[in-house]
Amino acid sequence: MQREGLKATKRWPLWGQITLALGGTMLLMSVLAGVYVRAFETRYVLNTLQTQSQRTFALLAAVTLDAIIAEDRPVLEIIVTRVIRQDPDIVSVTIDNKEGRPLVQWQDPTVQPRLSLQAFSQDLTLAGEKFGRLTMAWNMAEQQAAMQQHATWMQLFSVGILGLLTVSIALLVLWLAIWPLHKLNQRLITLVAGDLTTPLTVSGSREFVRLSDSVNTLGQVLVAVREEQNTLAARVQARTQELQNEITERRRCRRASPGHQSGQECILGQYEP
DSSP, X not given: OHHHHHHHHTSOOHHHHHHXXXXXXXXXXXXHHHHHHHHHHHHHHHHHHHHHHHHHHHHHHHHHHHHHHHTOHHHHHHHHHHHHHHOTTEEEEEEEEXXXXXXXXXXXXXXXXXXXXXXXXXXXXXXXXXXXXXXXXXXXXXXXXXXXXXXXXXXXXXXXXXXHHHHHHHHHHIIIIIHHHHHHHHHHHHHHHTOOSOOOOOOSXXXXXXXXXXXXXHHHHHHHHHHHHHHHHHHHHHHHHHHHHHHHHHHHHHHHOTTOSSOTTSOXXXXXX
């Protein structure tokens, strides 16, 4: 029994195992949530930037088409300068003619080469005929920083929510399962120790109530068995005492009547030595 108890104490308690399993699962879910949020945010920003670039392309195509056909570089430079003023995230603009020769090339000299850039390119056509190509690059550093911050906050928020959920579930399991099991275990220990009369009261689910009733029934059965054993022991002791008294009386009879070796003719209880 002591060895079995030592083996049991070396194992993790049930509440610890449940908490560890739930905590690990919730942590994995929070990490996956952060990854998916970052991916969705990146897709959303890219789609937004694509829509913005298409609008800018459409505006530039409508404004610069005549100048591109005429290859009027001064006019194209003025138009590009005005467009850049409206969108400070644009870091470079290139307009080529239909032969692929550049008409306008502009690049922000303050842009660092390590910035995250996203380039978009589109042909400038009219009535199915190509007259040039427009290429623009946007600075994605600000959008990516916003995405990273949003994904971090979402991950922290999900970790907090899942952590609270883990604690709540662990407390519910402790209240609904672990504590009733602990009371049942303590009652069984007291039964082994010899306390057969203390009743067990467990308030909880139907299964634990039935189990507590079974433990109480076991205690009652053990009480009945003990009483039966005590009664049987008392009877055995009384019968043993009777037999000892009878044997003693027969011996006294034999010593008082040597001619009657069997002692059958001696009436027990009437002979006085």
